Amino acid sequence: MADVATNWPTLTDQEVVVRAREGSERAYRELVRRYERPIFSLIYRMVRDRELAEDLAQETFVKALNALDSYRPEYKFSSWIFKISNNAAIDHLRRRELDTLSLEGSPHAATPDAIEATALQIGDRGETPLDVVEAKELGGEIEQAIARLRPEYRQCILLRHVEGRAYEEIAEILDLPLGTVKTYIHRARNELRAYLAHLRE
Amino acid sequence: MTRIFDQHLTADELDLVLENGATESVRAHLTTCPDCSRLVAADRRLVHELSRLALHVPSVGFEDRVMAAVRVTEPLTATAAMRRRVFSTRRSLLTAATLVLGLIGSMGASVAWSLAHRDALLAFGHALKDGASRVVWTTVQSLATSLIEQPWYSGVRGVLDTPERLAFALGAVVIGWLGGMLLLRRLIALPDHRVAHESF
Numbered sequence: 001m002a003d004v005a006t007n008w009p010t011l012t013d014q015e016v017v018v019r020a021r022e023g024s025e026r027a028y029r030e031l032v033r034r035y036e037r038p039i040f041s042l043i044y045r046m047v048r049d050r051e052l053a054e055d056l057a058q059e060t061f062v063k064a065l066n067a068l069d070s071y072r073p074e075y076k077f078s079s080w081i082f083k084i085s086n087n088a089a090i091d092h093l094r095r096r097e098l099d100t101l102s103l104e105g106s107p108h109a110a111t112p113d114a115i116e117a118t119a120l121q122i123g124d125r126g127e128t129p130l131d132v133v134e135a136k137e138l139g140g141e142i143e144q145a146i147a148r149l150r151p152e153y154r155q156c157i158l159l160r161h162v163e164g165r166a167y168e169e170i171a172e173i174l175d176l177p178l179g180t181v182k183t184y185i186h187r188a189r190n191e192l193r194a195y196l197a198h199l200r201e
Numbered sequence: 202m203t204r205i206f207d208q209h210l211t212a213d214e215l216d217l218v219l220e221n222g223a224t225e226s227v228r229a230h231l232t233t234c235p236d237c238s239r240l241v242a243a244d245r246r247l248v249h250e251l252s253r254l255a256l257h258v259p260s261v262g263f264e265d266r267v268m269a270a271v272r273v274t275e276p277l278t279a280t281a282a283m284r285r286r287v288f289s290t291r292r293s294l295l296t297a298a299t300l301v302l303g304l305i306g307s308m309g310a311s312v313a314w315s316l317a318h319r320d321a322l323l324a325f326g327h328a329l330k331d332g333a334s335r336v337v338w339t340t341v342q343s344l345a346t347s348l349i350e351q352p353w354y355s356g357v358r359g360v361l362d363t364p365e366r367l368a369f370a371l372g373a374v375v376i377g378w379l380g381g382m383l384l385l386r387r388l389i390a391l392p393d394h395r396v397a398h399e400s401f
Contacts, residue, residue: 014290018285020273021274023273023275023276029268032267061271062267073290074290142250142254143254157251161252182216186216192247193243
């Protein structure tokens with residue numbers, strides 16, 4: 001009854017979580033509605049596979065919503081759920097990396113040469129004609145450039161410039177030192193600029 | 202923070218420029234260094250394009266699929282929910298504790314003051330009682346006076362001058378009141394079957 005009278009969009013995430021913990025199914029749905037797009041987008045851009053991204057996004061929400069009791073309200077709910085989704089995506093990429101060896105180069109490689117030396121080259125990216133058409137547009141070009149980044153850079157640049165998260169929040173989400181986050185974002189921008197240089201010509 | 206004027210921008214300085222927080226010296230450097238200006242312009246454009254990327258949307262029914270796999274907590278009773286809200290954050294706990302302490306403190310202060318000023322309270326009580334009695338008595342007197350002065354008063358008094366007539370009149374009033382209540386209840390009751398145009 002109280003759920004019907006509640007003006008859900010005006011509630012903060014923390015308030016919605018409190019309602020969910022009290023057993024309101026509507027509150028659970030509200031949390032899914034608020035984050036399904038950003039979480040799905042982030043995971044999709046990390047794994048580049050729609051079906052897989054949906055499975056991982058679903059896994060993220062189920063894990064988060066079933067563990068609401070362990071969520072501490074003094075932290076941002078967005079940071080918490082992004083952290084879970086990021087772990088899901090990275091775990092998947094690591095499993096895939098074990099299956100296929102490193103496609104992206106060692107994360108510890110500091111110079112472009114070292115990255116090049118530790119990376120495996122992919123000849124056929126499995127692009128469909130639709131992918132090619134999409135890539136001709138700027139958004140598609142950027143999406144493809146992001147996909148070429150190493151996962152560590154990709155998650156940082158997505159959280160910073162697509163999701164608009166603060167450096168400190170990204171460091172919290174990714175469990176990385178603040179300086180490392182800044183370095184990754186700086187390098188990611190450099191690489192993206194290089195990948196997209198042909199657009200300026 | 203000071204910087205060497207002809208040195209190119211550091212990563213941190215570039216970030217500050219992108220967030221419109223560049224220092225005076227950085228701005229001055231940008232006016233004289235075409236390399237850094239080009240870098241800033243390219244990064245600005247890149248950041249702008251990244252922020253414009255559309256969100257991808259999961260397929261229809263995603264929310265329902267998630268909800269089917271989620272264990273929704275058993276609904277709490279109102280008291281348990283209130284207790285949980287109070288203890289959910291340090292801030293709410295602090296607010297509740299402040300309110301309780303304030304309440305207990307003000308009650309304690311009130312009791313202490315009352316004990317220390319019993320005579321004054323008794324005097325105030327007597328004065329209040331006397332004043333209230335005077336007001337009630339005056340009201341009753343004026344109501345009775347105005348009733349007696351009504352032109353219909355003597356006629357009504359003539360009709361109700363015997364106990365039998367008075368009982369009859371009271372009975373009629375009670376029956377009329379009960380009838381009115383039943384009629385009103387019937388009028389405001391919701392229909393128990395569908396009626397035409399109910400959607401209007």
